[in-house]
Amino acid sequence: MLKNSVILVLFIIAFLTSLYAYLVVPFEWVAVFILMALLYGFLSPSIAARKLFFLAIETPHASLFAIALGILIYRALTLLNEFAWAVIIGVILVNIVGHFISAGVDPDVATSVFVSFTAAGSVLAIYYILSRYSIQYNMWAVVLGDPLLVTQRDIIILAGITLAVVVFCILLHDINVYVGADPDHVKLSLRMLWLYDTAFYTILTISSIALLKLVGFILEHILLSLPAIIASNMTSSSKNAMLVSVLSSINSSIIGLLIAVKLNIAPAASIGFIALVLYLASLVRRG
Amino acid sequence: MKKSLLMLIAVALLLHLVSQLSIAWARNGLNIVVTFPFLYNDVKALTCRGDTVISLVKPGIDPHEYQLTPSDVNVIKEADLIISTGHAPFEVRIRDLVSSEQVRGKLVELPSIEGVTVLKHPQTGAPNYHGIQFYPQNYALLIETIKSAMEVLRPECAEVYEANAEKLLQDLSIINSTVNRPGKLLAVVDLPVLQYVAAWLGLDVRRVLIKEEGVPITPQDYIEIERLLSLTKGAVVMVVRGSIAEEKLENLAKRYGVLFIALPNPLAYNGTLDYLKTVTQVVSNMSLATEPSFVKGFSISTALIIGVVIVVILIVSAVLYTWSRR
Numbered sequence: 033m034l035k036n037s038v039i040l041v042l043f044i045i046a047f048l049t050s051l052y053a054y055l056v057v058p059f060e061w062v063a064v065f066i067l068m069a070l071l072y073g074f075l076s077p078s079i080a081a082r083k084l085f086f087l088a089i090e091t092p093h094a095s096l097f098a099i100a101l102g103i104l105i106y107r108a109l110t111l112l113n114e115f116a117w118a119v120i121i122g123v124i125l126v127n128i129v130g131h132f133i134s135a136g137v138d139p140d141v142a143t144s145v146f147v148s149f150t151a152a153g154s155v156l157a158i159y160y161i162l163s164r165y166s167i168q169y170n171m172w173a174v175v176l177g178d179p180l181l182v183t184q185r186d187i188i189i190l191a192g193i194t195l196a197v198v199v200f201c202i203l204l205h206d207i208n209v210y211v212g213a214d215p216d217h218v219k220l221s222l223r224m225l226w227l228y229d230t231a232f233y234t235i236l237t238i239s240s241i242a243l244l245k246l247v248g249f250i251l252e253h254i255l256l257s258l259p260a261i262i263a264s265n266m267t268s269s270s271k272n273a274m275l276v277s278v279l280s281s282i283n284s285s286i287i288g289l290l291i292a293v294k295l296n297i298a299p300a301a302s303i304g305f306i307a308l309v310l311y312l313a314s315l316v317r318r319g
Numbered sequence: 320m321k322k323s324l325l326m327l328i329a330v331a332l333l334l335h336l337v338s339q340l341s342i343a344w345a346r347n348g349l350n351i352v353v354t355f356p357f358l359y360n361d362v363k364a365l366t367c368r369g370d371t372v373i374s375l376v377k378p379g380i381d382p383h384e385y386q387l388t389p390s391d392v393n394v395i396k397e398a399d400l401i402i403s404t405g406h407a408p409f410e411v412r413i414r415d416l417v418s419s420e421q422v423r424g425k426l427v428e429l430p431s432i433e434g435v436t437v438l439k440h441p442q443t444g445a446p447n448y449h450g451i452q453f454y455p456q457n458y459a460l461l462i463e464t465i466k467s468a469m470e471v472l473r474p475e476c477a478e479v480y481e482a483n484a485e486k487l488l489q490d491l492s493i494i495n496s497t498v499n500r501p502g503k504l505l506a507v508v509d510l511p512v513l514q515y516v517a518a519w520l521g522l523d524v525r526r527v528l529i530k531e532e533g534v535p536i537t538p539q540d541y542i543e544i545e546r547l548l549s550l551t552k553g554a555v556v557m558v559v560r561g562s563i564a565e566e567k568l569e570n571l572a573k574r575y576g577v578l579f580i581a582l583p584n585p586l587a588y589n590g591t592l593d594y595l596k597t598v599t600q601v602v603s604n605m606s607l608a609t610e611p612s613f614v615k616g617f618s619i620s621t622a623l624i625i626g627v628v629i630v631v632i633l634i635v636s637a638v639l640y641t642w643s644r645r
Contacts, residue, residue: 172533296539
């Protein structure tokens with residue numbers, strides 16, 4: 033592992049910046065940013081391996097719609113809670129479009145139709161929320177993200193989701209790579225492929241919905257896709273790609289947090305910029 | 320038979336005449352539109368017989384995110400008097416409609432009333448236009464201005480308006496004299512709207528965690544609030560109940576043992592005076608949040624640290640295990 037100089041440099045930077053952040057900013061922030069980085073760092077290579085970037089970019093749209101609709105359904109039925117409804121709706125929507133693509137529908141067409149539906153639905157649902165229950169729900173936090181207001185309960189929930197995503201991504205990494213590289217062969221040799229697909233779409237949706245309030249709708253697009261793209265620029269091995277993705281995700285999150293503290297700006301913005309800088313650096317390295 | 324029929328027609332005509340007269344009477348009254356729901360009861364309390372008051376935004380809806388509907392524009396066009404706090408986007412639109420003479424009614428904007436105190440935001444230094452009327456002196460000026468405008472528009476009811484305004488100001492005076500003020504303490508609030516309430520209670524607001532409606536908090540604001548509470552003896556943390564920052568600020572108040580006041584959301588109220596009465600009741604029962612419990616300056620419990628560390632160790636172990644298997 034340490035033979036790879038890129039991984040070593042990324043690891044040292046991640047370790048030192050995390051240690052520094054631990055000493056100078058409230059621990060809740062360090063905890064939430066590291067957990068968030070781990071989640072996206074592990075999830076992103078799985079998305080890349082399956083060649084599902086288009087679906088990953090669409091997922092935040094579905095999550096926004098699911099959250100808005102979840103609020104309206106909860107207010108109408110007063111059953112379960114807003115988050116549970118959002119997860120139910122989001123999982124159903126993303127699975128529908130994911131399975132359509134798996135069945136052979138052109139991904140561009142499927143995602144275009146899906147984005148149109150969820151974007152229009154979001155506008156309508158948010159309009160109803162703002163005109164009926166706006167003082168109880170802060171929709172701006174969902175769009176812009178507000179990780180600094182994270183509570184201890186949020187951290188525990190995030191830790192649980194992160195752990196589930198990490199275990200899932202590691203255990204199924206090989207299958208995800210094969211599905212992306214030779215889907216026909218996998219379809220012939222794996223009887224329960226639809227179950228793996230469903231599990232992947234479900235975990236992707238739950239991660240997206242759970243983190244929407246923390247990172248916001250806008251930044252989620254970047255964090256789902258960039259770590260794996262950075263990794264693919266830096267290494268050709270699938271084994272190392274996962275590690276580079278996780279380390280670059282941690283670096284962009286923690287350095288972004290430290291810059292936000294220094295410049296007194298919203299961390300969602302600085303994280304996005306650092307991720308972009310890392311991407312440009314990876315391009316330079318690839319030459 | 321003929322006589323009975325004639326009598327029936329006569330009664331029907333009389334009833335019709337009475338209904339027409341009552342409609343005419345109602346039309347003689349003023350049509351008043353208020354923009355924010357918390358102005359409704361106060362303006363309603365000023366009215367004379369036949370006057371009508373309509374609140375564009377209903378209680379429970381955040382007016383900062385409200386957009387005028389076509390029916391709202393019709394309501395505004397019918398209004399004789401429009402009372403606005405003059406800062407929400409839809410209120411700016413109303414100002415434009417009045418300026419361009421598309422609306423005939425008289426517009427009263429709270430920040431433009433002479434003598435009104437507009438506080439400066441403690442961080443940005445910009446004027447804070449949120450909740451100006453919760454400062455009693457401003458409320459009194461608002462009531463006087465509305466009353467004068469109504470007297471000009473409907474002089475025959477001037478005495479009624481005068482008496483109603485006097486009653487409102489007496490109620491305000493009672494609230495003002497009975498409220499339990501914590502003293503000249505430093506205060507931290509979660510939303511700009513509470514700056515005026517805090518100022519009324521004699522508090523010196525040093526920080527507003529959420530600088531503006533819908534704006535994400537920045538790290539230095541939070542760190543500065545934590546530093547302020549840790550260094551200041553006798554500070555106050557005041558929040559709007561149910562706001563996204565409530566739990567965070569309550570934890571800080573508990574940790575540093577400072578006074579914590581959670582007030583209801585003013586946007587859920589139909590009247591300013593009603594809200595000030597509620598504030599009076601809440602602050603009369605206030606007490607220290609909890610005992611202070613310092614954890615080496617870190618804002619987290621030991622159990623949570625252990626939990627997060629375990630999660631991280633599990634994750635790293637899983638990675639290393641997979642790594643070694645390949």
